[in-house]
Amino acid sequence: MGQREQWGTRFGFIMAAVGSAVGLGNIWRFPYMAADNGGGIFFLCYLFALLTAGIPIMILEFGIGHKFRGGAPLTFARMNRNWEWLGWWQVLVCFFIAVYYVVVIAWAISYVGFSITQAWGDAPKDFFFGKFLKLTGGPFELGGINTQILLPLILAWAVTFISIYTGVKAGIERVAKVLIPVLFFMVVFIAIRGVTLPGAAAGLNFLFEPDFSRLLDYKVWTAAYGQIFFDLSICFAIMITYASYLPKKSDIVNNAFTTCLTNCSFSLLAGMAVFSILGHMAFTQGVAVKEVASAGVGLAFITFPAAISTLGSAAPLFGVLFFLALTFAGITSLISINEAAIAAFMDKFNMERKKATVIYTGTAAACSLLFATGAGLYILDIVDHFTNNFGIVFGGLLEVLLIGWLFNLKSIKDHVNPISDFKVGNWWLFSIKVVTPLVAGYTGIMTLISDLK
Numbered sequence: 001m002g003q004r005e006q007w008g009t010r011f012g013f014i015m016a017a018v019g020s021a022v023g024l025g026n027i028w029r030f031p032y033m034a035a036d037n038g039g040g041i042f043f044l045c046y047l048f049a050l051l052t053a054g055i056p057i058m059i060l061e062f063g064i065g066h067k068f069r070g071g072a073p074l075t076f077a078r079m080n081r082n083w084e085w086l087g088w089w090q091v092l093v094c095f096f097i098a099v100y101y102v103v104v105i106a107w108a109i110s111y112v113g114f115s116i117t118q119a120w121g122d123a124p125k126d127f128f129f130g131k132f133l134k135l136t137g138g139p140f141e142l143g144g145i146n147t148q149i150l151l152p153l154i155l156a157w158a159v160t161f162i163s164i165y166t167g168v169k170a171g172i173e174r175v176a177k178v179l180i181p182v183l184f185f186m187v188v189f190i191a192i193r194g195v196t197l198p199g200a201a202a203g204l205n206f207l208f209e210p211d212f213s214r215l216l217d218y219k220v221w222t223a224a225y226g227q228i229f230f231d232l233s234i235c236f237a238i239m240i241t242y243a244s245y246l247p248k249k250s251d252i253v254n255n256a257f258t259t260c261l262t263n264c265s266f267s268l269l270a271g272m273a274v275f276s277i278l279g280h281m282a283f284t285q286g287v288a289v290k291e292v293a294s295a296g297v298g299l300a301f302i303t304f305p306a307a308i309s310t311l312g313s314a315a316p317l318f319g320v321l322f323f324l325a326l327t328f329a330g331i332t333s334l335i336s337i338n339e340a341a342i343a344a345f346m347d348k349f350n351m352e353r354k355k356a357t358v359i360y361t362g363t364a365a366a367c368s369l370l371f372a373t374g375a376g377l378y379i380l381d382i383v384d385h386f387t388n389n390f391g392i393v394f395g396g397l398l399e400v401l402l403i404g405w406l407f408n409l410k411s412i413k414d415h416v417n418p419i420s421d422f423k424v425g426n427w428w429l430f431s432i433k434v435v436t437p438l439v440a441g442y443t444g445i446m447t448l449i450s451d452l453k
């Protein structure tokens with residue numbers, strides 16, 4: 001194997017890392033989590049989680065990826081011969097996420113087209129579950145592959161395949177440098193129009209007004225920490241891999257702060273865009289915002305189409321922009337999650353990039369067909385629940401426990417500090433050793449308990 005590939009520029013690396021972090025999670029998951037967990041109070045908890053877990057783990061992952069120069073399995077193996085399996089665990093999580101995440105992107109691509117004619121008519125819910133997904137009665141009733149989704153699915157895989165096949169600098173970096181700035185402008189545009197609509201204020205109030213009575217509610221805190229892990233793409237191999245392509249002289253701490261803060265600002269912006277438009281819909285229907293705000297998949301593919309329809313002649317434009325934004329955000333994340341797995345195979349088997357890309361994306365694409373069946377949404381829900389709540393959380397918990405307690409954590413601090421302007425100190429060591437294991441452990445156990453009930 002030749003020398004490890006490298007990013008071309010610092011900007012390119014930041015765009016790729018932000019591209020991974022900014023994903024479907026920011027656009028549909030974040031607004032609904034905030035609204036459901038006490039609005040403004042959720043933000044405070046989220047900011048706290050960002051400072052005590054998000055940024056410290058990002059610095060850790062950038063630091064170890066950069067120091068040990070490998071995908072997750074190789075990096076962990078270089079830290080301790082017995083830890084390679086943890087890297088493979090995280091790679092497995094990547095695989096399970098990728099095969100369903102790509103299908104949600106395929107839905108978004110389809111909805112770009114539907115937006116032009118408002119194909120969902122007056123009944124976006126029936127349209128989504130019935131006409132579009134052709135949802136069957138349950139997870140065991142597959143009902144054949146939905147040919148409508150096939151073309152967008154192939155498109156999403158093709159873009160991902162080409163970006164990774166062409167390499168870190170010529171492929172992944174170049175795609176991120178175009179898609180992320182465009183994505184940012186699209187969302188700013190939607191947000192500006194959104195906040196100037198009648199009724200927007202009620203939507204924003206719903207999102208931001210703090211419900212202080214929930215400050216001590218553990219559910220709000222676990223939601224905030226859970227959101228931070230998924231949101232920043234940490235604890236599932238990606239950021240370690242991306243950092244392994246950084247040049248020797250890279251400001252690790254600054255890069256970590258920039259990535260985290262850009263991602264979180266983007267979440268805020270997306271939240272404002274979505275909720276101001278929902279506020280407008282509630283206003284036109286004469287109901288409270290609470291009545292129209294629904295959760296998860298439903299928010300993006302049912303509630304939002306209905307809200308867009310209330311924009312009159314501007315509806316096609318905003319529909320296309322919103323679903324294109326969702327598509328761009330999703331694709332750059334999908335690229336990162338596949339790269340994390342492909343890099344692991346290249347490291348392990350000394351495989352050439354092109355060969356590894358063909359084998360891995362071919363396999364993942366074939367498996368993703370399962371989610372394009374009439375039972376896809378049911379299976380997606382189950383896989384999503386287990387990968388997020390157990391796969392990521394326990395993978396992250398083991399990562400911080402092993403590195404924090406059984407590895408010389410100070411050696412990573414000593415690696416990061418000389419090349420960074422802003423130095424990490426005791427707060428960082430404390431976060432990794434104490435705060436993050438406690439919250440990840442608590443979050444994992446609480447979800448386990450509520451699942452068993």
Ligand code: PFF
Nearest residue numbers: 021023024025026231333337
């Ligand atoms: N941070 C990403 C998001 O918010 O959607 C998390 C992610 C999910 C990254 C899926 C990559 C991916 F394939």
